Amino acid sequence: MSAVEPILRIPVGVVVERRAATSPWADFLWRSVAVLDGVPDAQPWTPLETADDVVTLYAGSADIALYRSEADNYRINLVSGAPGLWIALDPTGGDPPYRIAMVTADPAEGEGLTEPGQSIVDVVAMTDAVRDAVAAFVAEHYVERPFEKRKRDRANPEALARREREQDRR
Numbered sequence: 001m002s003a004v005e006p007i008l009r010i011p012v013g014v015v016v017e018r019r020a021a022t023s024p025w026a027d028f029l030w031r032s033v034a035v036l037d038g039v040p041d042a043q044p045w046t047p048l049e050t051a052d053d054v055v056t057l058y059a060g061s062a063d064i065a066l067y068r069s070e071a072d073n074y075r076i077n078l079v080s081g082a083p084g085l086w087i088a089l090d091p092t093g094g095d096p097p098y099r100i101a102m103v104t105a106d107p108a109e110g111e112g113l114t115e116p117g118q119s120i121v122d123v124v125a126m127t128d129a130v131r132d133a134v135a136a137f138v139a140e141h142y143v144e145r146p147f148e149k150r151k152r153d154r155a156n157p158e159a160l161a162r163r164e165r166e167q168d169r170r
Contacts, residue, residue, distance in 0.1 A: 004077075006065035007141070010133050011039050013061050014087055014100050020053035030098060032059075032087035032122040037129040045096045059089070062103040064130065071142040073106045074134050083126040083134070086110025088119045105134050 011120050013036035019029045033056065044060035064085065066074065085105055089098040101119060104110055105126065111119045126134070 004067065004069075004140050006067050008066040008133070008137055009063040010061050010130055011061060012036060012085075012103060012127075012130065013038070013042075014059045014103065015048065016057050016059045016089065016098070018055045030089065030120055032089065032120070032124055034124050035085055035087070035103065035105050035127060035130065036062065037127050039149070059098065060100050062087075062100045064103050064105055064134075066105070066137050069107050070109075071138050072145075073108050075138045075142050077105055077126075078131065078135055078138065080107075083131055084110075084123040084131070085126050086113055086121060086123055088113045088121045090119050105130070107142045113128065 008038075014032060015034040015036060017031050017033045019031075021027055021029045036058075039061040040058060042058045042080050044058065046058045047055055048058055049056040084107075085103055086107075086109070087103050088101040090101040091097060098120065102109075103112065105114075110121070110123065113119060
C-alpha cells in the first residue's frame with residue numbers, strides 16, 4: 001500500500017497550556033493555545049510563561065501537511081472568517097505527558113480527530129504566515145467543480161407489482 005505524499009509541509013511550533021484542575025479525577029487540564037511560525041530553537045516542553053496555576057509551554061514542532069485533493073477544505077477554512085488549525089495531543093503515559101499527534105488546516109480532518117478517544121483536540125487561530133502559505137497553496141491547486149444534480153431513475157411500475165410466491169406457481 002502506498003501513501004500519498006503531501007505537496008507542501010509547513011513547519012510550526014505548538015504552544016500548550018497546563019492549568020491546575022479543580023476536579024478530583026485530574027491534577028491538570030491541558031489544551032493547545034497557539035502555533036508559532038516555523039520551529040523555534042527551544043527544546044520541547046520548555047516553559048514559556050508561568051502565572052498562578054497556569055503554565056504555558058512550547059510542546060514541540062509539527063508539520064502541517066497540505067494535499068492537492070483537500071484544497072477545497074482548506075479554501076472553506078480560509079473563507080470561514082476565522083481560519084483555524086486543529087491540534088491533536090496524544091497521551092504518552094510518561095514524561096512528557098503528551099506528544100503532538102497532528103496539526104492540520106483541514107476542517108474535515110480536524111473534525112475526524114475529535115472522535116471519542118484519548119486525544120486532546122483543540123482549534124487555534126491560524127497565524128498570518130501560515131494563512132498566507134495555505135492561501136497560496138489553494139490558489140495554485142484548487143479546482144472549481146461544478147455542481148451536477150443527479151437525476152433519479154424512473155420507477156418501473158412492473159417491478160413494483162405483486163409477484164406470485166414461488167410455491168404458488170408449482
